[in-house]
Amino acid sequence: MSALLIFFAIALLLLWALFAFLEKDHSVSSSVSDSFSLPSGQAGSCDSQEFAALGHALFSDQDWAFVQSEQSPSLNKLFIEERRALIAHWLRESSARLHAIRMDHVQNSRHAENLDVVAEAKLLLLFSYLGLLCWSLLLIVRFSHPAAPSVLATHFQSVSSRLFASSSRRVLAPAASDRHTSMT
Amino acid sequence: MNSINNAFRSSDAQRAFDDLWGRTLSRVSGDLNRLIYVASTRDYNSGRYHHAGLEAHFGFEAVGRALENAHRELFWKLSCSPLKELVSELELYMLCSGESPEELLRTWRSLQPYRVAVPMDVDPLAAHLFFSNLKLGLEVLQTRRSRPPLHP
Numbered sequence: 098m099s100a101l102l103i104f105f106a107i108a109l110l111l112l113w114a115l116f117a118f119l120e121k122d123h124s125v126s127s128s129v130s131d132s133f134s135l136p137s138g139q140a141g142s143c144d145s146q147e148f149a150a151l152g153h154a155l156f157s158d159q160d161w162a163f164v165q166s167e168q169s170p171s172l173n174k175l176f177i178e179e180r181r182a183l184i185a186h187w188l189r190e191s192s193a194r195l196h197a198i199r200m201d202h203v204q205n206s207r208h209a210e211n212l213d214v215v216a217e218a219k220l221l222l223l224f225s226y227l228g229l230l231c232w233s234l235l236l237i238v239r240f241s242h243p244a245a246p247s248v249l250a251t252h253f254q255s256v257s258s259r260l261f262a263s264s265s266r267r268v269l270a271p272a273a274s275d276r277h278t279s280m281t
Numbered sequence: 282m283n284s285i286n287n288a289f290r291s292s293d294a295q296r297a298f299d300d301l302w303g304r305t306l307s308r309v310s311g312d313l314n315r316l317i318y319v320a321s322t323r324d325y326n327s328g329r330y331h332h333a334g335l336e337a338h339f340g341f342e343a344v345g346r347a348l349e350n351a352h353r354e355l356f357w358k359l360s361c362s363p364l365k366e367l368v369s370e371l372e373l374y375m376l377c378s379g380e381s382p383e384e385l386l387r388t389w390r391s392l393q394p395y396r397v398a399v400p401m402d403v404d405p406l407a408a409h410l411f412f413s414n415l416k417l418g419l420e421v422l423q424t425r426r427s428r429p430p431l432h433p
Contacts, residue, residue, distance in 0.1 A: 153361070179413045
């Protein structure tokens with residue numbers, strides 16, 4: 098029993114260290130990328146197609162290969178720092194959009210009379226899966242280069258874009274107040 | 282944005298847009314040159330676009346919308362284009378500007394004049410990707426210039 102408690106304590110300590118590291122790394126990236134901050138209430142003004150195009154550009158293999166071919170360590174460093182900061186914001190925005198869709202769905206479900214429990218459970222799993230993918234992408238980009246999770250990013254986009262498209266008629270953009278709940 | 286585009290296409294602004302591309306923008310080399318040109322037709326204080334020649338034919342409002350749409354299209358194309366293509370666009374811009382490449386690189390890296398070439402109310406993430414890619418593109422060109430030439 099005590100061994101189990103020690104194991105959990107170590108796991109919690111490691112998780113705390115990981116979060117602390119991510120926060121620190123993010124603040125460094127933000128300061129490097131010149132005055133990079135998204136004004137609240139303005140982000141997410143693009144539609145789902147444009148948002149997906151931004152995602153493809155951010156995780157681009159082609160850009161990474163091009164920067165590598167220039168054989169400049171300083172350029173390499175700058176590219177990684179710039180893209181990390183942008184990808185972090187893109188993922189936060191994705192997460193905020195997903196959160197807005199989920200909230201919209203919950204709101205609608207409250208008034209529904211015949212709820213399909215299995216369908217609701219599937220949807221909950223899908224949201225959890227997408228949230229997990231978001232975190233995984235953030236972690237991979239933090240510990241590797243920006244194009245490393247390009248395949249995973251494409252998968253995340255294909256799954257989430259179906260949700261974005263289906264809800265675009267009801268949810269145009271996430272409210273600024275929704276953002277603080279995402280990725281925190 | 283799609284609803285704006287639909288309204289745009291069914292109006293006089295579409296004809297002004299076609300004219301702008303057919304007579305002016307198609308003669309400008311490269312999308313970055315085109316973007317800078319279209320951005321330069323925008324009044325810094327009011328944010329309205331002006332083109333005297335087009336306004337005489339299509340009217341003030343239609344031309345304003347045509348220029349705004351062209352600006353957005355060019356901006357999105359450049360923002361999402363691969364870094365390699367953006368570097369080629371920068372090289373073409375330097376060639377067409379008539380300035381010495383060293384001077385232009387120094388000015389663009391320090392003043393960042395491209396920041397005013399972004400359309401109004403554009404998604405901030407797209408704007409930052411555009412700034413970031415241009416910053417990287419300028420660094421690529423600077424790195425290439427500072428590298429000693431290869432001898433056979």
